[in-house]
Amino acid sequence: PSEEYENLRRRVYSNTKEIWYFVNHELTKLIHDDVQSEKLQAILDQMADRKRSLLSDQQKLQELDGYHEWRRTEAANVSDLVQRRLKYLQNPPDCRDARKVICNLNKGCGFGCQLHHIVYCLIFAYATERTLILNSKGWRYNNKGWEYVFHPISDSCTTAYEDKVVQWPASYDAKVVSLPFIDSITQKPKFLPLAIPSDLAHRIVRFNGDPSSWWIGQMLKYILKPKTAMQKAINDTIAKMNFKNPIVGVHIRRTDKVGTEAAFHHIDEYMLQVKDYYEQLELTQVVDKRRVYLATDDANVLEDARNKYPQYEFLGDPSIAKTAATHRRYTPLSLTGLLVDLHLLARTDYLVCTFSSQVGRVAYEMMQTNRADASDSFYSLDDIYYFGGQNAHDRRAVLPHAARAPHEISVQVGDLIGIAGNHWNGFGRGTNKRTNTNGLVPWYKTADHLVLYSFPEYKNVPQ
Numbered sequence: 001p002s003e004e005y006e007n008l009r010r011r012v013y014s015n016t017k018e019i020w021y022f023v024n025h026e027l028t029k030l031i032h033d034d035v036q037s038e039k040l041q042a043i044l045d046q047m048a049d050r051k052r053s054l055l056s057d058q059q060k061l062q063e064l065d066g067y068h069e070w071r072r073t074e075a076a077n078v079s080d081l082v083q084r085r086l087k088y089l090q091n092p093p094d095c096r097d098a099r100k101v102i103c104n105l106n107k108g109c110g111f112g113c114q115l116h117h118i119v120y121c122l123i124f125a126y127a128t129e130r131t132l133i134l135n136s137k138g139w140r141y142n143n144k145g146w147e148y149v150f151h152p153i154s155d156s157c158t159t160a161y162e163d164k165v166v167q168w169p170a171s172y173d174a175k176v177v178s179l180p181f182i183d184s185i186t187q188k189p190k191f192l193p194l195a196i197p198s199d200l201a202h203r204i205v206r207f208n209g210d211p212s213s214w215w216i217g218q219m220l221k222y223i224l225k226p227k228t229a230m231q232k233a234i235n236d237t238i239a240k241m242n243f244k245n246p247i248v249g250v251h252i253r254r255t256d257k258v259g260t261e262a263a264f265h266h267i268d269e270y271m272l273q274v275k276d277y278y279e280q281l282e283l284t285q286v287v288d289k290r291r292v293y294l295a296t297d298d299a300n301v302l303e304d305a306r307n308k309y310p311q312y313e314f315l316g317d318p319s320i321a322k323t324a325a326t327h328r329r330y331t332p333l334s335l336t337g338l339l340v341d342l343h344l345l346a347r348t349d350y351l352v353c354t355f356s357s358q359v360g361r362v363a364y365e366m367m368q369t370n371r372a373d374a375s376d377s378f379y380s381l382d383d384i385y386y387f388g389g390q391n392a393h394d395r396r397a398v399l400p401h402a403a404r405a406p407h408e409i410s411v412q413v414g415d416l417i418g419i420a421g422n423h424w425n426g427f428g429r430g431t432n433k434r435t436n437t438n439g440l441v442p443w444y445k446t447a448d449h450l451v452l453y454s455f456p457e458y459k460n461v462p463q
């Protein structure tokens with residue numbers, strides 16, 4: 001399929017949802033105002049039926065347009081190429097000689113945040129053709145280091161020897177540079193997310209609707225390889241569960257996050273999306289049981305969900321949630337449970353979560369590596385997808401808009417809009433970079449602006 005065709009197909013799908021967000025929001029407001037609420041609810045229910053039918057047909061179209069198998073094969077091929085390039089970068093012929101970048105795994109944050117820290121380091125390494133050395137002694141999840149839980153990120157090159165280490169930003173000639181945390185970089189290199197390599201971009205966009213998270217997922221795929229003991233612990237826990245498709249993944253992040261970095265979301269908000277997913281799925285297939293894999297750091301949620309939604313089958317391990325909920329969170333004890341949760345969330349057919357959580361975003365990134373395209377297989381109750389510390393995320397106006405209310409902004413076709421978020425009511429907030437005005441713009445009049453960067457092309461690695 002051509003890039004244009006794929007973009008158009010995804011645009012129709014996304015804008016079908018945007019119509020729904022708009023109508024749903026406006027009519028629900030009227031219901032709350034008690035204006036003929038029963039009549040309005042009936043209209044909304046009918047609209048929802050029609051929306052599900054439209055989306056379901058569009059998904060079928062994608063399966064029947066003759067490129068379904070091609071997308072799968074191409075995704076596997078490009079993934080394989082990236083993995084081989086990373087392997088090449090991480091195993092230089094002469095380690096002593098190789099240029100290196102040092103990444104210290106001493107960030108005081110949760111596991112999702114630490115994974116993203118290594119992803120950032122690996123992207124840096126790939127962009128500057130330096131082998132990544134991971135310093136992880138004293139790591140909060142295993143005092144002895146990363147290599148005691150996961151396969152080392154290099155088989156042959158794990159030290160900078162006695163070479164002088166220079167703190168980045170450093171000159172290109174420096175043989176070994178050490179990286180600060182992404183949050184404290186003032187002049188951000190252009191290759192940081194959400195940029196993707198230009199030599200692969202035109203291949204990726206033809207099988208994936210969200211290339212930036214696909215690219216980040218590829219870094220995770222390279223990094224996150226549990227060693228035998230850890231893999232066995234994960235497998236044993238999974239074996240105890242009746243994990244079968246179709247299944248929806250729900251990630252509920254509570255405890256310390258609520259009120260500090262994210263708002264509280266009631267179980268009903270997640271289940272509304274789960275119900276919507278199953279109602280759409282049931283248009284085309286018989287669903288024997290509405291299964292949900294529930295991952296959370298709140299020890300009470302699982303039981304609560306089971307009591308409240310008896311018609312659903314909830315999978316999940318209360319002891320994992322319990323460990324995550326207590327102060328044992330950042331210790332080796334909690335790691336197996338979190339890895340089980342991440343692996344299983346990434347294997348579900350649809351993910352309902354909050355992208356304000358790094359755990360939610362990691363699950364989605366891993367999902368992107370498990371299939372050709374997971375970009376329409378999630379629902380985030382809050383943020384749109386992002387990478388902490390990323391460069392500006394813009395959308396480009398593809399239709400003109402004249403502001404109709406004081407909080408709206410006007411745009412011309414071609415304008416770049418720095419995006420703050422989607423309000424899931426048909427509008428998003430952003431700043432028009434031409435006019436320097438900030439406000440709401442109808443989301444469907446904009447399209448994601450993908451940033452390409454000329455990463456090295458690793459010509460030594462066979463295509």
Ligand code: GDP
Nearest residue numbers: 110111112113295296297324337338357358359
């Ligand atoms: P964030 O704070 O949600 O953005 O993500 P972090 O990964 O930085 O920190 C959250 C920590 O809480 C994780 O590392 C886990 O230890 C714990 N946690 C959060 N959600 C879950 C979950 O669904 N399952 C488990 N097992 N642990 C979780």
